[in-house]
Amino acid sequence: MKVAFLGLGRMGAPMAAHVVRAGHDVTVWNRTSGKAGNLVELGATEARTVASAVAGAEVVVLMLFGPDAVRAVLSDVLDHAPGALVLDASTVGPDAAHEFAKACHARGLRYVDAPVAGTVKPATDGTLGVFLGGAPEDVAVAQELAELWGDPARVRHVGGVGSASALKLCVNQSLGVMAAGVGEALRLGHDLGLDRDLLLGVLGQTAYGWYVGQKLPMIQADDYSDTTFSVDLMAKDLDLAVTSADSDLEVTRACLDQAKRTLAAGHAGEDYAAITGHLAGEGEANGY
Numbered sequence: 001m002k003v004a005f006l007g008l009g010r011m012g013a014p015m016a017a018h019v020v021r022a023g024h025d026v027t028v029w030n031r032t033s034g035k036a037g038n039l040v041e042l043g044a045t046e047a048r049t050v051a052s053a054v055a056g057a058e059v060v061v062l063m064l065f066g067p068d069a070v071r072a073v074l075s076d077v078l079d080h081a082p083g084a085l086v087l088d089a090s091t092v093g094p095d096a097a098h099e100f101a102k103a104c105h106a107r108g109l110r111y112v113d114a115p116v117a118g119t120v121k122p123a124t125d126g127t128l129g130v131f132l133g134g135a136p137e138d139v140a141v142a143q144e145l146a147e148l149w150g151d152p153a154r155v156r157h158v159g160g161v162g163s164a165s166a167l168k169l170c171v172n173q174s175l176g177v178m179a180a181g182v183g184e185a186l187r188l189g190h191d192l193g194l195d196r197d198l199l200l201g202v203l204g205q206t207a208y209g210w211y212v213g214q215k216l217p218m219i220q221a222d223d224y225s226d227t228t229f230s231v232d233l234m235a236k237d238l239d240l241a242v243t244s245a246d247s248d249l250e251v252t253r254a255c256l257d258q259a260k261r262t263l264a265a266g267h268a269g270e271d272y273a274a275i276t277g278h279l280a281g282e283g284e285a286n287g288y
Contacts, residue, residue, distance in 0.1 A: 001025070001058045002059075003024045003057060003059045004028075004054040004081070005019060006030075006064065006073055007062060007063035008029075008063075009063065009065075010228075011063055011123045012030075013035060015061075015116075015149040016063075017039060017042060018126050018148040018149045019061070024145075027044065028045070028046055029048075029050055050080075054084065058084060060081050060084050061089060062088045062090050063089045065232075067092045067096035067240075070090055070096065078103065082108060082109070086110065086111045087142045088114060089115060091165070091237055092115075093241075093243075093244050094162035097111075098161060110135070112142040113133040113161060113164045114142055116128040116129065116149070117129035117154070119228035119229050122151075126150070126151070127150070130147075130150035131158050131165075132158065133158060133164030133165060134160065136157070143155060166244070169244060172238070173252055175229075175234070175272065176256070178208060178210075178211040180254070180255040180259075180276070182211060182215075183258070183275060183277070183278070185203055186200075197220075200219065200220070204216065215271075224267065224271040225270060227271040228271055231259055231269075232268055233272070234275070235259040238256040238259055258275055259275055261278065261279075262275045262278040
């Protein structure tokens with residue numbers, strides 16, 4: 001297929017590489033230039049504009065920061081990729097997914113929301129989970145590409161447009177709650193005089209076990225620079241969860257507040273585990 005891939009960040013670049021290696025005719029674009037070198041070496045073509053990237057594309061893959069970033073490029077996609085399938089791997093929330101699908105359908109394009117579950121290593125290994133939301137005939141086309149960056153056993157059609165984006169918000173909400181919860185557990189342990197390493201070891205054997213196992217080296221070193229999923233993205237997704245729900249998600253709002261405070265403290269771009277470290281050490285002169 002002739003594929004345009006828009007967005008070459010931590011996740012987009014390795015995902016696009018799988019498409020190039022599979023032999024598809026791939027044109028790539030990124031808002032900030034200089035990220036396509038390895039992909040060009042693999043055989044991709046780099047475009048300077050969205051319009052030139054999507055011209056003649058059968059499938060346009062979007063892996064962008066969020067709804068606003070998608071809106072910023074979608075008009076060019078609509079104008080220059082007639083009849084294409086828009087495969088939106090960005091995390092945009094169900095309302096935006098419906099909005100984008102409506103805009104595509106009005107212009108004769110197709111739309112599938114296809115957010116991923118996983119971070120940089122699974123993206124590089126091609127073992128991400130992928131949720132697909134859309135019409136069955138559109139998902140059939142999308143799945144062929146999604147299985148290049150996703151584990152086929154974890155690529156699933158979950159319903160109509162918006163259902164995949166809704167599921168992704170629930171997944172990321174759980175991660176945000178864990179990050180804040182472990183931070184408060186560490187703060188509680190500090191207040192009660194517990195040894196930090198003892199507490200982390202025991203927390204690793206509780207329901208927090210997966211998260212502590214993933215983030216323990218960062219927490220122990222108090223260094224969150226080896227980012228897999230940034231605080232910025234977590235804050236964006238928690239905000240999407242809060243604004244998408246009819247109910248008042250009080251716990252999620254509290255976790256969003258902690259993510260915002262972590263950003264305000266200077267941790268933009270760092271791994272979302274910085275929420276844990278910031279919350280645990282907040283108010284302590286020497287951290288915790």
